[in-house]
Each structure stands twice: as structure tokens, then as C-alpha cells.
Amino acid sequence: GAGVSQSPRYKVTKRGQDVALRCDPISGHVSLYWYRQALGQGPEFLTYFNYEAQQDKSGLPNDRFSAERPEGSISTLTIQRTEQRDSAMYRCASSWGQGFGELFFGEGSRLTVL
């Protein structure tokens, strides 16, 4: 596509439910990053993919969070048994290079856990 696309744009869920957030990067982009941003805060790195390989997941807060990018294109971030503290804007970014190259950001998925 023309840009990085994320869905859903808004997700409201009840505590304890699982959610899946999708990122469709720019076609051909090798690198894909997930990060989240709480209101009024700076972005917080979650995980990084190089093609389909998850090369760094050190930013995932705990084992309720997981991400995959099975074919090296679309990525899914899954949060199991959501908690209120998971509420944030979840964004992804992609770039053409492996760890370098201009970053292109999606509009984000706003998650609210009630």
C-alpha cells in the first residue's frame, strides 16, 4: 500500500479479553517495529522484526504480549488477558533497510481496556 496501515484504529475491550492489532507495512520494507505510547508520554519500543524474524522482543512488557510476522509482511501484535494498564496507542513503523532507512509510521491503534 501507499503507507503503513494499522487496524483497528480504535479498540475498546473489557479487562481479561484478548486483542489482536494488525500492521501492514509499506510493500518491500524489511524492518518492522512495534511501539506504544501512553497519553502524554514518549514512544516505548516493544519489538522489532527483520523480515519474518523477530530479532528483538526486549520491549514486550510481559508474556501476555506477543507478536508475529509469519511471511515477512503483515504483523500482528497480540495482547492476552488485557489489563487496564495496557491502554495506550499502539503504533508500528517500517523501513526498507535492516535497522536503518527512513522510518514510516502508521496512524496507530488506540486500545482502551475497561
Next chain:
Amino acid sequence: KNEVEQSPQNLTAQEGEFITINCSYSVGISALHWLQQHPGGGIVSLFMLSSGKKKHGRLIATINIQEKHSSLHITASHPRDSAVYICAASMEYGNKLVFGAGTILRVKS
């Protein structure tokens, strides 16, 4: 101590002023990104640097690899420059992206 530190946290300037935002990092990097985020808006990439200096319009970004320091300058600032400016470092090993906390810039007319 964060791996990427930005200063100042908040900056208010008068229209026309020259603005500098600083970013220091403590680890080896492959690239340093300067990003802009408008209130309620998305994030756009302004610059990606691995050495030297880049210029785009009124924006200039510099990086000193030896000193592990980068600066973003805005010349002849304008109210529409009001935004959050974030530096982000691509780590040399593993390619993890580490963000600074951001600088909230407000330019008054």
C-alpha cells in the same frame, strides 16, 4: 539512565527565533532519527543520520559520532512548528529502536 536523553523537555519560543533541541545517547548506534509528532497526530520522520549534517528547508540536523550527540535546529521558527520532537536511536547491535522522551515545542506568534 536512559540510553537516549533529550533536552529540553519543554521549549517555548517566539516566532522567528532559532531553536535547538539536543539528543545524547550512550550506546553504539547505526542511525539516529529525528521525528515530529503534532498533537493528536501521527509521527513523521524528519531526518535519519549516521554522520555529518542534513538540511531540509528550515530544519537542520547534525550528529557527532565521537561525542554521541545530535542536534535538531529550526531556523526562523513559526507557530506551525509547534509539535513534539523525538529523537530515536537505532542500536548498532540488534537494531532495537530506542526513543528519547521528546521535546514539546511551542512557538508563539
